Amino acid sequence: METEYGRRPARQHFLPPALRAPLEARTFREFGYLLLSLPISIVMFTWAIVMVSLSAGLLITFLGIPVLAAGLVGCRAFGALERKRARALLGVDVPAPQPVRGKRGMAWIGAVLKSGVSWRHLLYSVVHFPWALFSFVVSLSLWVYGWGLVTYPLWQWVFPTYVGQDGIQLYGDGTHDFYLDSPFEITLTVLVGLVVTLAVPWIIRGFAYVDRGLLFGLLGPSRLEERVVELESDRGVVVDTSAADLRRIERDLHDGAQARLVALAMDLGLAKEKLTEDPQAAARMVDSAHGEVKVALQELRDLARGIHPAVLTDRGLDAALSSVASRCTVPVQVEVDLPCRPVPAIEGIAYFTVSELLQNVSKHSGASRAGVDVWRAQDRLMLQVTDNGRGGASVSGGSGLAGLAERLDAVDGILVVDSPRGGPTTVTAELPWRA
Known part of the structure; x- marks a missing residue:
């Protein structure tokens, strides 16, 4: 049975x-x-x-x-x-x-x-x-x-x-x-x-x-051989992740800002032709193009934030994670207790890890509140995202958490998911601390 x-x-x-x-x-x-x-x-x-x-x-x-x-x-x-x-x-x-x-x-x-x-x-x-x-x-x-x-x-x-x-x-x-x-x-x-x-x-x-x-x-294989095999596997994960990110950026540029800029150029060309014949229609077309410019700029800002947010570079994890939490569909309490900033690579991975986990909370959890805790434990950077949603999250093959776990493993990180049916859900990530 x-x-x-x-x-x-x-x-x-x-x-x-x-x-x-x-x-x-x-x-x-x-x-x-x-x-x-x-x-x-x-x-x-x-x-x-x-x-x-x-x-x-x-x-x-x-x-x-x-x-x-x-x-x-x-x-x-x-x-x-x-x-x-x-x-x-x-x-x-x-x-x-x-x-x-x-x-x-x-x-x-x-x-x-x-x-x-x-x-x-x-x-x-x-x-x-x-x-x-x-x-x-x-x-x-x-x-x-x-x-x-x-x-x-x-x-x-x-x-x-x-x-x-x-x-x-x-x-x-x-x-x-x-x-x-x-x-x-x-x-x-x-x-x-x-x-x-x-x-x-x-x-x-x-x-x-x-x-x-x-x-x-x-x-059996020696520890050095196992480490070499692990690093080769991690390198493959990093390469695949980088290629996927580049494809995503190219797709966002092609389908988003690039398409809007092409339409903007066409509208401005039409407005230029009508400038002498119908100044009022040309003015309306220029005004519409001005709105398209604002939308394109916002899409470019979102894309740049997705690559590496400026607030993370300038002010660190506390401000960057607070910015991410403000865009979440549920109230999120953020607590960051770090004596100093880790290296930019680890800091970036921590940011995108919490960002992806909060996206999961918004889309799938059905939670009414969530929390983010970040602290240092000896030589490890600890991240913990909790929510009071329906639970049932897992790192089974094919899920977003599985891909996130692979990316963390590529830098000697660990992802642990505790999500019983009915909730609550606690996702803990460990990253090496490199100051």
Whole structure:
């Protein structure tokens, strides 16, 4: 059954986690991952050591360089296999690092050797083997012994029937023997096995968390690579936004002021022709053209304010946001508490963010009042726009808030929307403070 937020309700469990852990599917998947790790790590370790050793021996003939590159490529292939295995058994999605950037031949070999990703895959192939061996031995031993002791009453009869002793022998020196064969000893054996069985899943999960750390640390993209990818994405957003703004300006000029000026030129031309024939008609046409000039000037002022308002440059955010609030269709209370002005770029982004949010309030919220708060919190510029409207705003794909969130993200900003159905709505934006 789906909830109103699109999620399935959590399954109700009658047993506590400690008791149901040995039989959970997660435990079996993680245990299977640890068991498979040993044979795979043996192959990876062997490949890495053989290829590095071979390349070191062949360096004198220059063949060692392509051999080493081939070894690193093989380690990257094993890394791709490990990420798929982790996705299937551990339920973690380790992002794939950036592929090797280089053309064929020596340029490609050089790119492989200079890639930090390749060397981290080689390091994983080497260090994962001893860890895989340790986790394999410990988890398998505890798993077998735990379940073996729990089920001891079911197979204890094997010893007197086929081995010639009363049960599991704990001690024997030729004169004294101790076997687990009495009801008390069998019960105690089952209890010890139960404790081990209940503890094994958590030990296995601890081992799996270590594997997750190795996967993310050595087989995933580095923080520098993630930052580069993020900056490339942000650059694309900035370019798209700039292109959209230029298209908007061109459209406003073409459809607005330019069209009025063309009509004005035609009216003045007609007035010039009628000046000698019908001075009164020419005067009326000049008067009409004067009105068109005023409208065109107002459109140009609005367009210039949309590009970068003069009041923001001259007097800062407090005056600029108060000007925006005065044009809003609902009463807006503006409070700006800043010790100094941020850099013009951040100040401009903050202005247009609040301006767009207030436009949303006017068009979509149905609110009777709104508020704008601006303050500085350490190295962040905080913006908050609230209204008492109907709520339901979200940053889902395709909405204006989604585009605004992308533009803020391009400068390391954050947009958070809290808008339950029925309201009120609070939209908080964070921008880096750069004085």
